[in-house]
Amino acid sequence: MTLRVYNYLNRKEEEFVPLHPGFVGMYVCGPTVYGDSHIGHAKVYITFDVVHRYLEYLGYKVRYVQNITDVGHLVGDGDVGEDKIGKQARQERVEPMEVVEAYTRSYFRDMDLLNIIRPDISPRASGHVPEQIELAQILIEKGHAYEANGNVYFSVPSWPNYGKLSRRKVDELEEGARLEVAAEKRDPRDFAVWRAANPEHLMQWRSPWGQGFPGWHAECTVMARKYLGLPFDIHGGGLENIFPHNESEVAQCEAAYGEEFARYWLLNNMVTIEGVKMGKSLGNSLTIQQAISGNHAQLSQGYSPLAIRFFILNSHYRQNSDFTDEGLKSAARGHERLLGTVALVRQKLAKAEAEAEVDEEFARVIEQHRARFLEAMDNDFNTPQALAALFDFNRAVNTLINGDQPVSPATLKAIDDTYNTLGGDILGLIPADLSGGEGVSAPGLEEDLIRILVDLRTAARKNKDFATSDAIRNQLAQIGVVLEDRPDGTAWKVSRS
DSSP states (O other): OOOOEEEEETEEEEEOOOSSEEEEEEOOOOOOSSSSBBBBHHHHHHHHHHHHHHHHHHHHHHEEEEEOOOOOBBTTTSSSSSSHHHHHHHHTTTTTTHHHHHHHHHHHHHHHHHHHHSSBBBBBBGHHHHHHHHHHHHHTTSSSEEEEHHHHEEEEGGTTTTTTTTOGGGGGGHHHHSSSTTOOOOOOOOEEEEEOOOTOOOOEEEOOOOEEEEOHHHHHHHHHHHHHHHSSSEEEEEGGGGIIIIIIHHHHHHHHSSSSSEEEEEEEEEEETTEEEOOGGGTTTOOOHHHHTTTTTTTTSSHHHHHHHHHTTTHHHHHHHEEOOHHHHHHHHHHHHHHHHHHHHHHHHHHOOOOOOHOOOOOOOOHHHHHHHHHHHHHHSOOHHHHHHHHHHHHHHHHHHHSSSSHHHHHHHHHHHHHHIIIIITTTTTTTTTTTTSSSSOOOHHHHHHHHHHHHHHHHHHHHHHHHHHHHHHHHHHTTEEEEEEETTTEEEEEOO
């Protein structure tokens, strides 16, 4: 199969063919850094991390640009109100850029924990003000924008293609029904490319129209164009931003520069709690740090970052992911089962001597499951189906390594390579090193001693010597070694808690 993606620009699934052979330019709307990242953010950035990883697996050179919004995003997402970062700065009694620095660091810390590869470029809106002023000037010159009281507004009626992404007709738009409309707008549907700043506004720059700051939509337009050119291949982000944010990005870019903006629009759906979108503004958000620590009323325990990643990937990116504590528990159990088998394979492989050939019959099993996995990924990055293929492979591996026949070192190596490629390189769920609480952490002699004790306990259980069996389990638990008895054998890991 070739990679096929669902393109929101035409509402069709189509073959992905980049503009330049061997190269993919991808822009994803980044966070507005005024608070800690929540599970909704995790879904966006895990989704596009997997897109990034899979494109690289397919052999593409990817330039991944993800912005940091540090000015211009107003409360309510409209053109009237307080800047979100300015409001947070006022509440914390600090400078706006202190807020930006603190939450940018927090954001990257959380993304690193979730095993998300950092973007190639993370431009800040405040670092691209000259380009945004230039965009406003071009739009005015071409008759698609106008100045009013120091503000520059895009004239929606001047651009008949407005609505082509969100499928909203210009004459049916009612932005003013939801948001307060600035009095100086010629049309309530017009949106700000540049905003006039009040004297007390802490973030402002000199412009041809007086002191001001950029409009939220203008930021992504100029940064995507600067680093990827026009058109570029993939624009990603959350589906909830298709209107007005993404729609306005497209309109002002194509009106100003006369070129297509983005060729493929890949948009993920939301994380919900009891069917309601999760978000800081709605007061129902669950931060990534709360999910890890368990410090939240809706959680019974904390979860590892990779269990959270597993939870996100267990639903298709275009579907809603409804958060429940039980859903995270299930994800954690599934991830533990996967890592337990990987650990057993690596334990056996570490003690095996080199051998040249892979078992021919199991080589076919590996290829069958690899093909199923890649077929799922080629089907619009269908990670639930890819995980199903990986777990079927996991069952086949368990049957093999717990069987009566010895497994050749070459076969064990081929199995481990498959886990590393599919579960590690592509899905980001299997670390190359299972230390630090994600699986087994006892190299060398310690690992051998634990394995000896596990084998002694297995022998005791077969002889129905349950007192010895329980004693070994309990004493291992006291030093942080957790055992998991399964039909296909006993897996173990070292708990860092």
